[in-house]
Amino acid sequence: NKVIDLHIGALFPLTGSSGWLGGMGCQPAIYMALNDVNNARDLLPGYHLVLHYNDSKCDPGLGATVLYDLIYEPPTKLLILGGCSIVCSTVAETAKMYNLVVIGYGSSSPALSNRERFPTFFRTHPSATIHNPTRIKLFNKFGWKKIAIILEAEEVFISTGKDFELKCKQAGIEIITRVSFLTDPQDAVKSLARQDARIIIGMFYGGAARKVMCEAYKQGLYGKQYVWFLIGWYEDDWYKPVPEINCTEEQMLKAVDGHLTTEALILNRDDRPTIAGVTAKDWQKMYDKQLSKSIENYDSKRKPEGYLEAPLAYDAIWAVALALNKTLPILEKKGMKIESFDYETGTVIKDTMTDALKQTQFLGVSGLVAFSERGDRVALTQIEQMVKGKYNLLGYYDTQADNLTWFNNEEWLGGKPPNDHTIIVERL
Numbered sequence: 001n002k003v004i005d006l007h008i009g010a011l012f013p014l015t016g017s018s019g020w021l022g023g024m025g026c027q028p029a030i031y032m033a034l035n036d037v038n039n040a041r042d043l044l045p046g047y048h049l050v051l052h053y054n055d056s057k058c059d060p061g062l063g064a065t066v067l068y069d070l071i072y073e074p075p076t077k078l079l080i081l082g083g084c085s086i087v088c089s090t091v092a093e094t095a096k097m098y099n100l101v102v103i104g105y106g107s108s109s110p111a112l113s114n115r116e117r118f119p120t121f122f123r124t125h126p127s128a129t130i131h132n133p134t135r136i137k138l139f140n141k142f143g144w145k146k147i148a149i150i151l152e153a154e155e156v157f158i159s160t161g162k163d164f165e166l167k168c169k170q171a172g173i174e175i176i177t178r179v180s181f182l183t184d185p186q187d188a189v190k191s192l193a194r195q196d197a198r199i200i201i202g203m204f205y206g207g208a209a210r211k212v213m214c215e216a217y218k219q220g221l222y223g224k225q226y227v228w229f230l231i232g233w234y235e236d237d238w239y240k241p242v243p244e245i246n247c248t249e250e251q252m253l254k255a256v257d258g259h260l261t262t263e264a265l266i267l268n269r270d271d272r273p274t275i276a277g278v279t280a281k282d283w284q285k286m287y288d289k290q291l292s293k294s295i296e297n298y299d300s301k302r303k304p305e306g307y308l309e310a311p312l313a314y315d316a317i318w319a320v321a322l323a324l325n326k327t328l329p330i331l332e333k334k335g336m337k338i339e340s341f342d343y344e345t346g347t348v349i350k351d352t353m354t355d356a357l358k359q360t361q362f363l364g365v366s367g368l369v370a371f372s373e374r375g376d377r378v379a380l381t382q383i384e385q386m387v388k389g390k391y392n393l394l395g396y397y398d399t400q401a402d403n404l405t406w407f408n409n410e411e412w413l414g415g416k417p418p419n420d421h422t423i424i425v426e427r428l
């Protein structure tokens with residue numbers, strides 16, 4: 001019997017001059033998943049998923065126009081996949097007017113957890129706020145109660161910083177100072193020094209991280225009395241100076257020595273077979289092969305942007321397929337067909353899809369895939385420490401279970417964890 005096509009829209013940040021251009025790395029993973037889903041025997045019987053995509057350039061304005069193209073050019077799309085946070089905000093805000101579910105595979109902004117604004121938004125990419133409970137868990141572990149924050153004035157860091165301060169207050173942790181900068185962190189670092197900050201949380205992109213840590217070197221905000229918490233998803237040699245940084249590599253190494261990082265775990269770490277039918281490690285080999293086919297003279301040392309998030313894109317298609325699979329029989333009972341969906345009257349289908357996504361759970365290549373009430377990805381976080389230019393794995397944290405797996409690999413320059421402020425020893 002005839003196979004019916006179900007059409008999905010997607011926006012990839014492929015070209016463009018700013019923001020996260022992760023479409024390059026994510027698109028091949030999405031096609032891998034489409035292939036696997038369409039070949040899976042007992043999934044979506046009688047249906048075939050077809051993808052229609054446009055380049056968003058990680059630009060919200062262009063994102064809106066190409067969303068309209070996807071909506072107004074036949075065939076009708078059932079849902080939309082989105083990448084960059086700033087594009088997903090525009091797309092998810094608009095898409096709900098067309099009864100469209102939106103799945104973010106590359107969107108980390110905390111703002112997207114707003115269920116009033118984005119009632120049909122789900123994401124396989126964890127929100128940036130996932131770092132915050134992990135940071136607080138470590139403060140409690142090492143007895144730090146006075147914390148300083150320095151952040152780059154970007155929406156994602158401002159909203160993560162707000163969530164962080166709220167959680168610190170709830171945990172009885174004092175924020176002794178919070179500073180931000182647009183492009184030059186010199187004054188911000190100066191005020192950290194003035195406030196005698198010792199435990200410092202840095203929220204900024206990799207480029208700004210180089211400037212901050214070079215400034216920290218110049219102002220002596222490094223060494224055995226300090227702990228810097230940085231973000232863990234920078235490229236491996238992020239601390240190596242680039243022309244505009246006036247610190248040598250060895251000065252940078254001194255500044256970054258001993259810092260801790262937190263990041264969401266977005267590649268399954270054990271050897272269980274994932275939804276792809278293979279382990280995450282084996283999947284990555286297949287993905288690498290796919291990349292070398294889709295990017296001419298692909299250099300496996302220069303990973304494309306989106307390489308890290310590719311498992312999230314792969315799992316997003318599986319989440320859609322499994323949720324759709326759950327939706328079919330429910331619609332049948334209502335005498336409805338999924339292929340009858342249209343933007344004006346599709347409310348019941350959209351609601352059934354949303355309910356199905358809320359219950360969707362599976363072991364994806366990116367780890368256990370599950371969504372919170374607000375559509376946020378549930379995930380573990382990973383904690384590392386840089387020692388002499390190399391990151392050592394310190395542990396994992398499961399926020400939901402408040403469970404810290406710790407390997408006792410940490411090294412302190414002063415032989416023990418630094419204090420969070422100057423201890424005045426009374427000479428009796």
Ligand SMILES: CC1(C)CO[C@@H](CC(=O)O)CN1
Pocket residue numbers: 020022083084085086106107108109233309
């Ligand atoms: C870990 C990172 C780099 C965070 O930003 C995401 C992009 C975005 O949130 O717009 C992609 N993944």
